Amino acid sequence: MVLAPIGDGLFRIGASVPANYKGEINREFFNKLLNDRVPGNKILGNMNFCGIFNAHVRSASSYRVQNIFLVGDAAHVMSPSGAQGMNSGFQDAVNLGWKLAGVIRNEYDSSLLDSYSTERMNGINRTSKLSTFLANVSLYKKFPAIFARDFAFRFASRTGIVDRFLSPRIAQIDIPHGQLSEGIMKLESGRRIPLEWNKSTLSPHLSLIKHTIFFWPGDHYIYSEWEKYFESATKIITGAVLVNLSGKVLGLIKDLLPTHSACIIVRPDGFIIDLVDIDNISSNEAFNILNKKISQQPI
Numbered sequence: 001m002v003l004a005p006i007g008d009g010l011f012r013i014g015a016s017v018p019a020n021y022k023g024e025i026n027r028e029f030f031n032k033l034l035n036d037r038v039p040g041n042k043i044l045g046n047m048n049f050c051g052i053f054n055a056h057v058r059s060a061s062s063y064r065v066q067n068i069f070l071v072g073d074a075a076h077v078m079s080p081s082g083a084q085g086m087n088s089g090f091q092d093a094v095n096l097g098w099k100l101a102g103v104i105r106n107e108y109d110s111s112l113l114d115s116y117s118t119e120r121m122n123g124i125n126r127t128s129k130l131s132t133f134l135a136n137v138s139l140y141k142k143f144p145a146i147f148a149r150d151f152a153f154r155f156a157s158r159t160g161i162v163d164r165f166l167s168p169r170i171a172q173i174d175i176p177h178g179q180l181s182e183g184i185m186k187l188e189s190g191r192r193i194p195l196e197w198n199k200s201t202l203s204p205h206l207s208l209i210k211h212t213i214f215f216w217p218g219d220h221y222i223y224s225e226w227e228k229y230f231e232s233a234t235k236i237i238t239g240a241v242l243v244n245l246s247g248k249v250l251g252l253i254k255d256l257l258p259t260h261s262a263c264i265i266v267r268p269d270g271f272i273i274d275l276v277d278i279d280n281i282s283s284n285e286a287f288n289i290l291n292k293k294i295s296q297q298p299i
């Protein structure tokens with residue numbers, strides 16, 4: 001039985017229904033489960049909603065056929081155990097939204113739209129594997145397995161393993177593209193940059209409609225020269241939002257940045273296109289590379 005606080009004194013109670021149960025799923029049924037399965041004297045408060053569902057794990061064989069795109073549960077369903085279903089639908093929308101908008105505005109070639117299905121099917125495979133795993137461990141029936149699971153989870157929670165590895169995957173921040181493995185925080189092509197779109201004083205932010213290029217001067221640099229460099233970049237690179245990281249509060253990317261100067265090109269959905277080392281090349285060469293990278297799609 002799972003008790004999940006939602007806030008304002010509201011809880012979600014989840015329970016596996018015995019396979020041979022034929023009665024109704026109602027308040028009495030939940031009260032009985034509470035008494036049978038949860039130690040102590042528990043009383044069910046007001047019930048706003050209750051329902052029964054079967055957990056399915058399915059995915060369409062492609063999320064795109066010509067001009068038709070499948071998004072959300074129409075494309076994929078998974079066990080609700082990891083609370084990932086709706087989140088995955090949002091990820092679909094975020095992946096597809098900027099591509100569709102860009103193609104409609106003639107900014108990108110329509111072949112960019114093919115990457116929607118490839119990228120999201122990869123994400124969904126990873127996410128539904130995690131959901132299925134969480135569903136399986138939550139349904140352990142034997143005491144030693146339950147004891148080992150609860151002990152492992154408490155240990156992982158107290159030592160920060162949950163925060164470091166499980167939470168980013170459940171939040172779908174750590175679901176990289178292609179063959180990249182999870183659990184690695186790195187600024188590299190195909191990973192998501194740990195930044196948001198909302199303006200904040202705590203970290204730089206991303207553009208929702210264009211690629212963002214973060215200009216990082218490195219740990220040691222001459223301020224006036226760097227400012228000149230950045231200013232000339234803003235005149236030559238016009239297809240992206242340029243952000244100068246010099247003197248900025250860097251938020252979660254602080255420890256991920258290289259010691260030397262570099263540019264990080266990020267898509268509107270937060271995925272990194274590339275980290276371009278600009279330390280040993282001329283400004284013209286660097287701006288050419290950056291211009292090429294933002295016009296070349298998909299990554």
Ligand SMILES: Cc1cc2nc3c(=O)[nH]c(=O)nc-3n(C[C@H](O)[C@H](O)[C@H](O)COP(=O)(O)OP(=O)(O)OC[C@H]3O[C@@H](n4cnc5c(N)ncnc54)[C@H](O)[C@@H]3O)c2cc1C
Binds near residue numbers: 053074084088
């Ligand atoms: C018990 C349970 C708990 C869950 N908990 C979570 C959670 O904590 N976090 C999370 O992220 N996800 C959770 N999910 C998953 C989440 O509910 C779904 O992934 C999400 O609702 C899917 O949204 P959707 O818009 O893609 O599809 P739906 O919500 O299914 O919306 C589709 C809509 O289209 C309508 N429709 C269908 N056919 C037609 C038609 N022909 N014409 C017009 N309208 C039509 C339907 O009536 C429906 O309103 C949970 C799911 C379950 C079952």
